[in-house]
Amino acid sequence: MTPLDAAYAAMAEDEDNRLQFYERLADGEMFLMLEEEAAGADIRPRVFPLEDGPVVLVFDLEERLAEFAGGIQPYAALPGRVIAQQLAGQGIGLGINLGVAPSAMVLPPEAVDWLAGMLEAAPEEAEAVAEAFHAPKGLPQRLVEGLDAKLARAGGLAGAALLAGVTYRGGRRGHMLAFVDAVAGAEAALARAAGEALAFSGVEAGEMDVTFLAGNDPATASMAKVALRFDLPAPVRAEPAAPVAPGSDPAKPPRLR
Template identity: 60%
Template sequence: MTDTTVLDLAHAAMSAAPEEDAARLRFYERIADAELFVLLQEDPAGDRITPQVFALEEGQFVLAFDLEERLTAFTEAPAPYAALPGRVVVRMLAGQGIGLGLNLGVAPSEMLLPAEALVWLAETLDAGPQAVEAVPERFHPPAQLPQALLTALDMKLALAAGLAVQALLAGVSYADGRRGHMLAFVGARPAAEAALAHAVAEALTFSGVEAGEIDVAFLDPATPAAQAMAAVALRFELPQPAAETEQQVVSPAAPGMDPARPPILR
């Protein structure tokens, strides 16, 4: 008996409210954010993997599990697998005419995602933020933001360990008269800015908030803007990784763990 996972909870919430779009969106978001253990035909060869494809009545499916123990419970014997971010699995299968079987036979969150659902999810994940230029004139406390959005942001930022020191969410008035909300990352790593902005866009999309909008900025903690925001903002403290030792053992990255080198299907 394995522990209840985040994917189990999201699936239960979706099943309890089948007509609620927000619950369904949150379930899809949890799939993208999860680490999935994909059943393979054979051990990975470098960055090439061969998922095992099962022919079911509903079509062809690759099987994945959100716990290694669940994969083992399904196979009942040692089997080759690749541990990949869910978003990588989705993008890998989208457009191949292959669906994704999640936790089949081993968990309450078992589900068949058809090929067209993976195409939709991949397109949704790839819809990134748009760059705009505006001059903030005044910051004020955030007002009447949906709890679903705040929860989505909190969960996204919890996955961004070490990419920034903290995030500040405040209301903002611009010089051109526009008002809205801004989420500013303080002390962000420059190479992580695009990923952080994309994470906020995903949180907004999957929270189910209609016509929502949040501006994203990156601030140095010593700037007047960062200090002005900090005085009125809602704070999100990002997890910080443990200090690295001077000597590290470097091991080969698992297929798909490097965003610049997605796994190659064979």
């Protein structure tokens, strides 16, 4: 059973787990069936005209794609988020593991558009003065688990993250996630990852704020006394350059045509 199978089974057992299935789909590597081998950044998915409308097919294992196709088939290995964002607005559904796995299902175009919208939502900037920190309370376990999973893939972008309850000047209370010693330029990506973890947890927006602190900031020491700490993994040492597959550079997403 793959992680996507497990997420699908959890959703089938309890509809409240639906968001976690979509998050797993977005974060995982998916194998998109193509009409022909990719040519540079241009890839041409194979479109199937089903009764309910056209779909493209993705599989969470290369072996599953080969099983469905009955042999070798051109494909592109892409994050699920990239596929959803490229399909958004085109009226094309997404067939997932059809005929080869317990997680087989078809996402209609409106579900693909919804997922793409969830992934594109940008955090809003605001200013507030924190007066006191306390241990985090009342946050669902799925948010904590979602943050842990997201930050595990953000190695090298910050030293750590601290999650604590906070009281702001004026009396407003909430929760704050502070990234400590974030790499310059990584703030937007880290804030987006935290925002996605919040959105896919089902927690109402506004219950967690994100900030960035230096390790020697007095606020960092105050938070560390009461916060839940997430240690981001050390950056992986770069390997010798290898051919770049379509979609592997997030700054240059492939063009589906």
